[in-house]
Amino acid sequence: MNRFITTSIFDIFKTGPGPSSSHTIGPMKAALLFRDAMNGLTVDMTQGPLEINVHLFGSLSLTGKGHGTHRAILGGLLGWEPATCDCDLLGRLLEDPKKIYDIPFNGGQNKLEQIEAGPIKFSSRHIHFEDSGTERLPFQKERLPFSNTLQFKLSQKNVLLLEKEYYSIGGGFVQGKGDIEKEMAPPPHAYQNMNQLRKILRKTGLTLSQVILENEQAITGKSKRQIHEGLDKIIGIMCTSVERGLANDGILPGPIGLLRKAKVLMENSHRMQQETGRFLAMLNAYAMAASEENAAGQRVVTAPTSGSAGVMPGVIYLLKHQYHLSLAQLREGMLAAAAIAFIAKKNASISGAEVGCQGEVGVASSMAAAFMTYALEGPMKKVENAAEIALEHQLGMTCDPVGGYVQIPCIERNAVGAVTAVNAYILAEAGDPARQKITFDEVVETMMETGQDMCTRYKETSLGGLAVCCVSC
Numbered sequence: 001m002n003r004f005i006t007t008s009i010f011d012i013f014k015t016g017p018g019p020s021s022s023h024t025i026g027p028m029k030a031a032l033l034f035r036d037a038m039n040g041l042t043v044d045m046t047q048g049p050l051e052i053n054v055h056l057f058g059s060l061s062l063t064g065k066g067h068g069t070h071r072a073i074l075g076g077l078l079g080w081e082p083a084t085c086d087c088d089l090l091g092r093l094l095e096d097p098k099k100i101y102d103i104p105f106n107g108g109q110n111k112l113e114q115i116e117a118g119p120i121k122f123s124s125r126h127i128h129f130e131d132s133g134t135e136r137l138p139f140q141k142e143r144l145p146f147s148n149t150l151q152f153k154l155s156q157k158n159v160l161l162l163e164k165e166y167y168s169i170g171g172g173f174v175q176g177k178g179d180i181e182k183e184m185a186p187p188p189h190a191y192q193n194m195n196q197l198r199k200i201l202r203k204t205g206l207t208l209s210q211v212i213l214e215n216e217q218a219i220t221g222k223s224k225r226q227i228h229e230g231l232d233k234i235i236g237i238m239c240t241s242v243e244r245g246l247a248n249d250g251i252l253p254g255p256i257g258l259l260r261k262a263k264v265l266m267e268n269s270h271r272m273q274q275e276t277g278r279f280l281a282m283l284n285a286y287a288m289a290a291s292e293e294n295a296a297g298q299r300v301v302t303a304p305t306s307g308s309a310g311v312m313p314g315v316i317y318l319l320k321h322q323y324h325l326s327l328a329q330l331r332e333g334m335l336a337a338a339a340i341a342f343i344a345k346k347n348a349s350i351s352g353a354e355v356g357c358q359g360e361v362g363v364a365s366s367m368a369a370a371f372m373t374y375a376l377e378g379p380m381k382k383v384e385n386a387a388e389i390a391l392e393h394q395l396g397m398t399c400d401p402v403g404g405y406v407q408i409p410c411i412e413r414n415a416v417g418a419v420t421a422v423n424a425y426i427l428a429e430a431g432d433p434a435r436q437k438i439t440f441d442e443v444v445e446t447m448m449e450t451g452q453d454m455c456t457r458y459k460e461t462s463l464g465g466l467a468v469c470c471v472s473c
């Protein structure tokens with residue numbers, strides 16, 4: 001495992017279909033990895049047809065249906081990529097549980113055999129939601145981080161030809177069983193936490209965005225211009241998700257029958273007499289709009305996850321349209337937000353299945369607070385302070401999506417997370433950072449400890465909390 005932070009900005013901010021980075025984007029990526037492994041095999045196709053079976057465990061098993069995990073897996077097996085797939089088409093996969101899909105296979109011994117054998121037939125009966133969520137695989141007993149587990153099996157006439165195990169570890173990141181993280185050279189500004197990052201800034205005299213940018217250049221080999229263009233694209237996709245959400249109304253997909261609210265909130269804001277009410281209604285509307293698009297399975301940006309994909313866009317849209325910040329200022333803010341996500345991921349987790357919603361909406365809110373403070377040219381100490389305040393007051397927040405759908409409490413929680421971020425900025429602005437009693441590193445450490453102590457049923461299983469109290473849903 002790399003000692004220092006070597007995550008790319010574009011691994012934190014990645015585009016993909018909603019509603020969940022760990023249950024949708026991660027499984028799709030795992031299926032793509034399995035597809036590659038499968039196509040590397042040489043198989044005697046004359047021995048009979050091939051069959052793929054996918055087994056889901058832990059929270060993937062319990063809330064996978066509501067999160068569209070089965071559709072994402074099929075999409076991946078079909079070769080669809082999270083960043084480019086047609087979200088509407090993805091949402092319609094497996095609508096008919098009996099429909100048979102053709103998975104292309106390129107691993108036959110020769111072309112003629114492949115043509116004769118045809119593609120692999122796949123339907124919903126090949127996806128197995130395995131356990132009650134309380135049963136854990138042996139490796140999970142040792143290493144709880146991997147509560148979202150997928151097993152892929154390729155067989156021919158009941159003979160197992162290939163088996164792979166993947167872990168969806170949050171934010172769309174996927175790890176294969178036994179994978180050893182590629183050892184990377186430390187970036188020019190190597191750090192593990194906020195304390196070390198602070199020291200680098202002091203020693204080099206560089207700004208936070210310069211440090212993050214120079215590290216990104218070293219990690220990815222991209223030029224500064226390419227990174228800026230990538231960030232502009234991400235900001236654009238985030239703003240589009242807000243605008244689409246503000247334009248859409250009606251009922252969200254799934255059995256809950258939840259009515260979209262962002263458009264109404266926005267309309268209400270125009271009628272409000274009080275400026276404060278108007279401001280809050282707009283911020284809530286922006287964050288809910290992106291979050292509702294996520295719940296509808298549309299394209300969003302993980303920030304740091306899809307479940308929390310409304311918080312950052314809400315605050316970005318606010319700063320762009322109400323504070324009239326330039327694209328260059330927004331870009332600077334994005335680099336500060338990335339630093340917060342890196343540290344939270346490295347020292348705790350950004351997975352609801354691992355630490356609860358504090359790791360998703362809590363971290364998103366912390367990122368947005370840092371984003372706002374930095375974009376508005378606040379000093380580094382205030383950036384850290386704002387990020388700390390936002391996360392501190394969301395510690396212990398559980399993950400309890402009703403029915404396994406990223407709707408209740410997720411959508412409103414994104415709006416509350418965005419408001420908390422702005423509030424954290426205001427509180428940090430008023431404080432003296434030199435007298436700040438709790439550091440960002442301390443609050444991240446506390447989040448991890450709290451997450452480890454949190455009962456499993458509050459970690460994206462839908463077995464506790466609001467998920468079981470909502471009888472009418």
Ligand code: SF4
Binds near residue numbers: 460
């Ligand atoms: S409750 Fe939070 S962590 Fe859980 S699915 Fe919803 S947004 Fe994600």
